[in-house]
Amino acid sequence: MLLRVQCDQRQVRLLLAPLVEGTGEAVELQxxxxxxxxxxxxxxxxxxxxxEIFNEQFEQMLVEIVSIFSHFAGEESGKRFEHLIQKISNNEPKxxxxxxxxxxxxxxxxxxxxxxxxxxxxxxxxxxxxxxxxxxxxxxxxxxxxxxxxxxxxxxxxxxxxxxxxxxxxxxx
CATH class of the missing domain: 3.40.630.30 (Gcn5-related N-acetyltransferase (GNAT))
Structure with missing residues (x-):
């Protein structure tokens, strides 16, 4: 099942804030x-x-994404996504x-x-x-x-x- 979530521009900016700055089409990656x-x-x-990918700013973004997953797809889906990210970050090369x-x-x-x-x-x-x-x-x-x-x-x-x-x-x- 594919879950599509409609987000307004404010929500998109909030989710992508750790990655981007700017608005509209002129977006620069931070x-x-x-x-x-x-x-x-x-x-x-x-x-x-x-x-540094897995820094505090990125971790905060993941908290927001897990919250969105939990809200729209159920708490169990949010926990699975959080588990996935944890497993991946644990294997990050030093x-x-x-x-x-x-x-x-x-x-x-x-x-x-x-x-x-x-x-x-x-x-x-x-x-x-x-x-x-x-x-x-x-x-x-x-x-x-x-x-x-x-x-x-x-x-x-x-x-x-x-x-x-x-x-x-x-x-x-």
């Missing part, structure tokens, strides 16, 4: 960077090495790195090189700054895509008895 494919076929949100926080494509955009285009700025940044790059693959089918771009499996992240994610690492070049 902490992360975002790439959006033409015709909104996909997007990639990533963090440079200088940014060494300096950039991080792909989210990358996703519309199904119709898959297999057309758009994922590679969205990922390339992150890899270029990592190579230029000579830092590693980390991501968590939520789908085993995507692992070969990441491996083709130099990532290796780092650790399994067991979310439940029936579902796990994979932490992946790309060494600095």
């Amino acid at each position: 902490r992360g960077k975002i790439a959006i494919a033409p015709e909104e076929q996909g997007a990639c949100l990533w963090y440079p090495a200088e940014v 060494q300096t790195h950039c991080e792909v926080f989210f990358i996703g494509l519309k199904p119709s955009a898959r297999g057309k090189g758009i994922g590679k285009i969205l990922l390339q700025p992150v890899l270029d940044y990592a190579d230029t700054k000579q830092v590693g790059c980390y991501l968590v693959s939520s789908n085993p089918r995507n692992i070969s895509f990441y491996e083709r771009h130099g990532f290796q499996k780092l650790c399994p992240i067991e979310i439940s008895n029936s579902y796990s994610m994979t932490g992946m690492w790309r060494d600095e070049c």
Whole structure:
């Protein structure tokens, strides 16, 4: 079941405040960077090495998101989301790195090189700054895509008895 929540601009700004500043179409990311494919076929949100992802500001945003999940989808859904984030943050690498926080494509955009285009700025940044790059693959089918771009499996992240994610690492070049 897909849950769609309508938010007004005030609510969107509140939820995204830890990530963005500004209003309307002129939005500058304070902490992360975002790439959006033409015709909104996909997007990639990533963090440079200088940014501490799981800081107090981010934690507050997660509290708000858990509250929204709980309100609209039930308290149990909110607890599951909170558990997921905790498991992911517990496996965060300690060494300096950039991080792909989210990358996703519309199904119709898959297999057309758009994922590679969205990922390339992150890899270029990592190579230029000579830092590693980390991501968590939520789908085993995507692992070969990441491996083709130099990532290796780092650790399994067991979310439940029936579902796990994979932490992946790309060494600095």
